[in-house]
Amino acid sequence: MIHTTAxxxxxAKIGKNVVIGxxxxxxxxxxxxxxxxxxxxxxxxxxxPLSDGSPLQFGAHTQIRSHSIFYEGSSFGDRLVTxxxxxxxxxxxxxxxxxxxxxxxxxxxxxxxxxxRFHSNVHIGKKSTIGNFVWIFPYVVLTNDPTPPSSSLxxxxxxxxxxxxxxxxxxxxxxxxxxxxxxxxACVGKDVADGMIAAGVPAKTLGPTSNIKLRDGSGLSAYPWxxxxxxxxxxxxxxxxxxxxHDYPVS
Numbered sequence: 001m002i003h004t005t006a007x008x009x010x011x012a013k014i015g016k017n018v019v020i021g022x023x024x025x026x027x028x029x030x031x032x033x034x035x036x037x038x039x040x041x042x043x044x045x046x047x048x049p050l051s052d053g054s055p056l057q058f059g060a061h062t063q064i065r066s067h068s069i070f071y072e073g074s075s076f077g078d079r080l081v082t083x084x085x086x087x088x089x090x091x092x093x094x095x096x097x098x099x100x101x102x103x104x105x106x107x108x109x110x111x112x113x114x115x116x117r118f119h120s121n122v123h124i125g126k127k128s129t130i131g132n133f134v135w136i137f138p139y140v141v142l143t144n145d146p147t148p149p150s151s152s153l154x155x156x157x158x159x160x161x162x163x164x165x166x167x168x169x170x171x172x173x174x175x176x177x178x179x180x181x182x183x184x185x186a187c188v189g190k191d192v193a194d195g196m197i198a199a200g201v202p203a204k205t206l207g208p209t210s211n212i213k214l215r216d217g218s219g220l221s222a223y224p225w226x227x228x229x230x231x232x233x234x235x236x237x238x239x240x241x242x243x244x245x246h247d248y249p250v251s
């Protein structure tokens with residue numbers, strides 16, 4: 001169902017059973033997968049020279065909430081979900097079931113894996129590389145300019161299953177390993193090895209994440225989080241987490 005006030009280019013490719021809300025604009029070079037819902041007052045597929053003419057592609061079962069803006073030249077796997085007033089620039093390549101919270105800003109030219117979770121007010125700088133099953137919490141900033149302002153951009157790298165807690169800043173070119181935890185308000189200027197905690201300003205490595213215990217009285221380790229948290233993930237993935245041991249460093 002397309003609202004009568006929506007403006008849809010005849011050149012856009014619209015899949016089956018797509019819902020487009022009031023006052024939303026869909027530009028020429030856009031491909032929208034089946035069973036997608038786009039809310040009101042969105043602008044989808046804005047063309048700029050930075051896109052090099054590549055289409056904006058959404059997989060099936062995408063949900064884009066109101067007042068969100070996507071530029072031409074990015075691609076997303078099935079089941080993208082956004083909050084309200086999200087901005088995504090050119091050259092963003094994301095896998096399955098990316099979730100982007102309200103007021104988040106993806107500056108483009110970045111690679112994002114499967115099942116990544118961005119909470120609200122997250123800023124992802126250009127040239128960032130983010131693995132699979134990563135959690136990035138509110139007000140986190142991934143930076144990219146080592147000598148601002150300049151044109152020499154160094155993107156951050158975040159490994160699979162890592163969690164970046166609220167209000168942290170990751171400085172240009174820093175590599176966060178797999179299964180890491182970055183503490184709230186951290187300013188991370190050095191690489192963090194797999195399975196480690198980093199916190200503070202400037203951030204320091206505080207030991208393995210396996211040292212952190214759940215605060216539920218069980219005494220069990222809180223990490224890797226896949227041992228006790230699975231809300232929102234497909235059954236087949238949860239079964240894999242249950243049956244297979246992770247290659248996870250403990251010291």
